[in-house]
Amino acid sequence: MNIIRYIIQKEFRQIFRNKAMLPIIFIMPLIQLIILSNAASFEVKNIKFGYIDNDRTSSSRELIENFNASTYFNVLTDFSSSKQAKSAMLNGDVDVVLEIPRHFNRNLIKEKKTDLSVTINAIDGAAAGVENVYVNQIVERFNANTKVQLIQLGTAGVQPQIIDTIPLFWYNETLNYKTFMVPGILVLLVTMITLFLSGMNVVREKEIGTLEQINVTPIKKHQFIIGKLFPFLILGLLLLTVGLIIAKILFHIPIVGSIFLMYGYTVIYILVILGIGLFISNFTDTQQQAMFIAWFFMVIFILMSGLFTPVESMPQWAQILTEANPIKYFVQVMRMVMLKGAGFSDILPQFAKTLLYAFAMNGLAVMSYKKFT
């Protein structure tokens, strides 16, 4: 036990002595947290909207007015022809073009039926989908209003059936994207720092030559590895703490669940990441190699974590792969505990899998560390 204490002491001395490393460990992740949380949003806003009004009646103007009133659309241009609209879309000046046909008003009143043409720039498919929904919502509302007006005028005898839905958004009532993103981004930062630091630490001693000196001592493998990993566990938890404080103060993210549960889970999670890092450094000879391999895993873990795209919409094989993605579990747990107030029994599946993962990775790390070749 004493021997481990001396290793931990030495690691902390080296970390806090490295004046170039300290800002990398603490300042960089926090800047990333602040920038990414504000920028990484899937909200589709400020849609550049143009229209071609071939009808020019009160009805068509009312429809356009509805778009104008929406916070999502910036009504920009009144195109005189579809050709003009087409070239504007090609130039990227406009995202959505609505074409109102001739006799729009007349058909609506006489035949209770009319067509509208909507053209959407779908280079970004996800955004186009959202834009389509918004357009439909506005048109439907317009249509409903029209029906109501028709009834009042007494031209229709039947009561129209209008079903209005009022959505309730649980756990994130205002649909604030930051509430959704900040816990996830915090997860990424804790992961990146602990993975890179642990991945490069042992390799660094290999490069300098001090690892050989350590291997000539009677120190046990587990003593060395525990002593090496413990300081990074503390750094990871420290980073989480600072991140949570920023989330609370700067982004007003609710922390509904138990802080203890969050930290308890994070300890196990960081052990997984440190095990992976150490495993990498056992198989590499230079910090450069370790860095590239760590990045390889990091990119896959991030993009398949469910942070940016839901795991449920991935193909079946990819969903199976994500079972081995520790970041996925951490993102789930953080969102569940922070936003929903999930308790231990709710996160038990993630907890159990992460614990198993921690044992597996650290077992592999200890086994693959060779004092004697």
Add this chain to the structure above:
Amino acid sequence: MNTKNAIQVENLTKTFGAFTAVNNISFHVGKGEVFGFLGANGAGKTTAMKMLIGILKPSSGNALVANFDIATQADSVKKSIGYMSQRFSLYNDLTIKENITFFGGIYGLNKADIKTKTHALIDDLGLHDEANKLVGALPLGWKQKVAFSVSLLHDPQIIFLDEPTGGVDPITRRQFWEMIYREADKGKTIFVTTHYMDEAEYCNRVSIMVEGKIEALDTPKNLKTTYNADSMDQVFLKLARNLA
């Protein structure tokens, strides 16, 4: 195989694929002896030494170091030996004191011992002003002296030195050898590799390795007589040239 010798090597061999780095060497080193382990670059010295200090498994043959088998009792071997390598083996980003604390600690010394040893070491080397300076800021010769002293912290019976004086000025080299002799006088066994042939003259006995084999092993005096040479330098050149 039990022996009164500090190091007893029999038919030790190490192969890497088709290449035989150490080819069936046998020798022994007596207790309290200063043993010079010479050879040209690539002759297999470092490989042989790595096997003796328990960080490289032999392909065949066996060896006892401090009466422990290097293949099966590596951890016991490690407790009994000190090692200072050609690559600088202290932490440059720690101070002299912190290095002593760390290495003392991982050899299992207690706090009081570490404190006493730290004072003694700093007194011996006269490094009072530098004790709290980073090792990286010290001149190479001083670093090597500190590294040597650190390798003695746990009071090992045998000390392995891998080119300890490489790149060090002549005065410091002389001081370094004085330190070596002091330890030998205390009964410690010294196993040292070097490229400086004048240093070979300081050894009780010297072995010369050529292409993985020990080609000569005797006292410097006898070697000079056998090879009809004025200096160890000539002995070395004759051996290395004839077989190259």
